[in-house]
Amino acid sequence: MNDAASKKSLLEALLFAWEDPLQIEKIASILEISAEDADALIEELAKEFQREDRGIRLYRQEEGVQLGTKPEAASYVEKLFSRETAGSLSNAALETLAIIAYKQPVTRAEIEDIRGVNSDRVLENLLQRKLIKAAGRKDSPGKPVLFATTPEFLQYFGLENVDELPPLKKETK
């Protein structure tokens, strides 16, 4: 086994062992290679996982890389988990998240202004799920709390970073 092949297998072992997304710098330092080499290794491993006869995929996120099942296997893997694990966000939650994602950091009043409804409970919910966080206070009367999205938000929607979001459709048609 050549060096690159053995490093790749080590990378696979690391990703299998680690539950959370693993940062590229960390991989590089553990395997004693440069960040660029680690990046190339990840790319290679990811390609291998793309093969049809593999059930695992390598997913890249802002926080790092992580192993996960392939989407096509969902209907089977699902059976392992209890029913409530498959729940989705409510419309109100999605709407509020969208406003925060694009306008962050943003105050509750600004969110409510756009939605036209009280958003206390939905914000509470999103905070509890760690999809948003309080990110300081606005320098205006009352010093309202500002909300921003979290790394968990990116992970939940499978986004690498906030810049990846498609532009808002603000034009009239």
Added chain:
Amino acid sequence: MSYVVKLPVYEGPFELLYDLVRKQEIDIWSVSVTEITAQYLDYLRLMEEFNLEIAGEFLVMAATLLRLKSRMLLPANSEAAVVEETGEGLFSIHSSEELIRRIIEYRAFKLAANYFQKREEEQQKIFFRSTGDPKIMYVTRQETFFFREGMLEKLVSAMKGIMQRKLTREKEPHIEPMEEYNLLERKNLIIRRLSQRQKAVYLDSMLETRSPAEIVTTFIAVLDLTLQKKVRVWQQYNLGPILIEIIPSAFKVGKKEEGNAGNKERETHE
């Protein structure tokens, strides 16, 4: 044969407005306020018919739309049109352009929410190696179904019966009267009690009801009296009960001072 009617549930007034505009399938800028107001009110009426609770924001929007509509009926330069309305609590929408701009803004985020929903769906097909919690979400999607052809009437009358029984059986809603504590009165009370005793007492003994309002008022009163050096407060050991004692000497001097100070401190009523 009965069939099911699904009444969409809107998160808020802007979602309803956006949906109404969308159904017209016309350019958003050619939307007529009169038309949209009528449709909006129709929907609220429908909700009422189904005995659905109408959130306050929907009514506020109805009022806002009606104000907008009536304002547009007035000639542009008439005196009434110029008068600045306070319209407190209403949405600050004063022209049809503003209304449309708000709907467009809402639409942008609504579309973004749809995008997030799609991503969520895709993402939920992936099970990460992690045992992490992000997969544990509650099902909160809401949809309301209604049955027609007699079913609805039966349902409504059954519901009414239940409500009727509940209302007559249960007590009237009861609200505790708001207790009023006055800082000045509380200070006087403390001084009066302390000068009767002429010795240290537990701060706790100043409390009667132990309601949060009373505790807060008493606490502020004691702080204030300490600041004015009229009482002394201490603990015999760490975290021990708080003792309070009057300072008689300071009190005699205080009398004179208070005499020429003239204006009494302002007291806030809680």
